[in-house]
Amino acid sequence: DGGITQSPKYLFRKEGQNVTLSCEQNLNHDAMYWYRQDPGQGLRLIYYSQIVNDFQKGDIAEGYSVSREKKESFPLTVTSAQKNPTAFYLCASTHPSVGTNTEAFFGQGTRLTVV
Amino acid sequence: GENVEQHPSTLSVQEGDSAVIKCTYSDSASNYFPWYKQELGKRPQLIIDIRSNVGEKKDQRIAVTLNKTAKHFSLHITETQPEDSAVYFCAASIEGATNKLIFGTGTLLAVQP
Numbered sequence: 001d002g003g004i005t006q007s008p009k010y011l012f013r014k015e016g017q018n019v020t021l022s023c024e025q026n027l028n029h030d031a032m033y034w035y036r037q038d039p040g041q042g043l044r045l046i047y048y049s050q051i052v053n054d055f056q057k058g059d060i061a062e063g064y065s066v067s068r069e070k071k072e073s074f075p076l077t078v079t080s081a082q083k084n085p086t087a088f089y090l091c092a093s094t095h096p097s098v099g100t101n102t103e104a105f106f107g108q109g110t111r112l113t114v115v
Numbered sequence: 116g117e118n119v120e121q122h123p124s125t126l127s128v129q130e131g132d133s134a135v136i137k138c139t140y141s142d143s144a145s146n147y148f149p150w151y152k153q154e155l156g157k158r159p160q161l162i163i164d165i166r167s168n169v170g171e172k173k174d175q176r177i178a179v180t181l182n183k184t185a186k187h188f189s190l191h192i193t194e195t196q197p198e199d200s201a202v203y204f205c206a207a208s209i210e211g212a213t214n215k216l217i218f219g220t221g222t223l224l225a226v227q228p
Contacts, residue, residue: 031214040124042204042220043159050214058215059116090158094214102147102214104206106158 006107023091032074037088117142121219138205139187147210
């Protein structure tokens with residue numbers, strides 16, 4: 001059963017703590033992305049990675065970090081430097097090296113709440 | 116970098132009417148323009164896309180038009196049904212280069228029965 005999986009679905013964090021969101025895909029996709037979704041602000045790009053061991057900052061990377069040690073995995077760490085981390089986080093993947101189809105497949109999201 | 120603006124933010128139509136959502140983009144190098152639908156509590160899913168070598172694409176009740184000169188593209192839904200109610204996002208990217216998808220701010224479409 002191919003797809004992209006995010007875990008956990010709900011996550012609570014105390015102020016001052018780092019927390020890591022998991023994103024795993026078995027679609028053999030090269031590119032992976034993290035987006036943050038807030039009401040009225042759409043999907044804002046945090047980080048993206050086009051290939052293993054390489055990643056680039058998106059529009060709102062401050063306070064976040066990522067790694068891409070394996071093709072299948074692209075974890076996102078929300079650090080204590082992120083001032084307003086409460087949001088819905090979506091991970092996505094695309095396979096740009098196959099023809100020209102760059103449809104993005106999304107995970108089901110992680111809702112992070114700071115308590 | 117690329118910036119995508121989307122209007123309106125909310126749209127309410129009667130069942131059977133048409134709905135139009137408009138987006139503009141800033142980077143003239145963008146060549147791939149998908150539209151995603153996100154139902155309440157679910158993940159976004161691709162509903163239609165268009166590339167810069169065509170001006171219009173249709174799929175049953177859904178169509179997308181692209182004006183490269185003006186750098187805007189639109190989603191048209193005809194004969195709307197209650198199940199069309201969702202948030203719709205447009206996006207733009209430079210396919211074959213960064214492939215980075217930049218999304219608009221979304222449109223909440225409500226179809227009234």
